């Protein structure tokens with residue numbers, strides 16, 4: 571019964587949508603004669619030859635409107651597309667599991683941040699900076715240029731300063747990430763942090779976490795550094811307020827003490 575209703579609908583729809591000028595009498599008669607058994611006898615009862623004729627008799631190549639064949643093709647294509655879409659996801663997931671590929675959706679990873687294991691879910695395209703700030707609420711590293719120019723996002727990766735805006739969170743898996751929060755606390759600051767306070771080495775303070783982090787790595791590797799060495803060592807960080815004199819004094823002071 572459902573088949574009959576569907577066929578009737580398709581037939582009536584194709585008739586209704588076709589401009590009258592396109593339908594000539596002989597075609598109508600032929601269509602009606604050939605469609606009759608299919609409409610009232612059901613698909614299963616229609617002889618093979620009739621089915622073949624059906625597809626040719628209702629087609630109108632090059633003509634305007636929606637032909638029965640076009641409509642059925644559309645139904646077939648959309649059904650196939652729906653089926654394909656349903657099949658694509660499990661296939662993609664299977665491929666991901668087998669090949670080790672990630673994404674495009676979120677996946678689980680664990681970052682070692684300031685000595686703590688921090689599980690999170692991110693898409694593979696997420697930068698370390700965004701993962702820290704937006705997913706783990708570690709907001710010491712700042713997002714300023716977001717293109718590896720200013721150094722406001724500097725963190726230590728296994729002790730080395732990197733721009734966290736310019737690497738992916740997934741690349742930091744299994745490595746020690748240290749942000750300015752992990753260098754010291756207000757009660758127990760490291761040598762560079764204490765020197766920044768002592769020399770009042772900030773104005774708006776937006777660049778300060780990046781400078782303190784980069785300077786900490788620099789001082790660890792360059793005890794008793796000269797002014798020229800400090801300038802070169804901190805060349806990857808910019809201060810838009812121009813607080814360089816105070817920062818230079820602070821880093822020189824920390825470097826003199828030889829520890830951070």
Ligand code: FES
Nearest residue numbers: 714716719721735
């Ligand atoms: S925000 Fe990363 S270098 Fe500027």
Ligand code: FES
Nearest residue numbers: 773777809810811
């Ligand atoms: S203190 Fe304002 S940007 Fe450096």
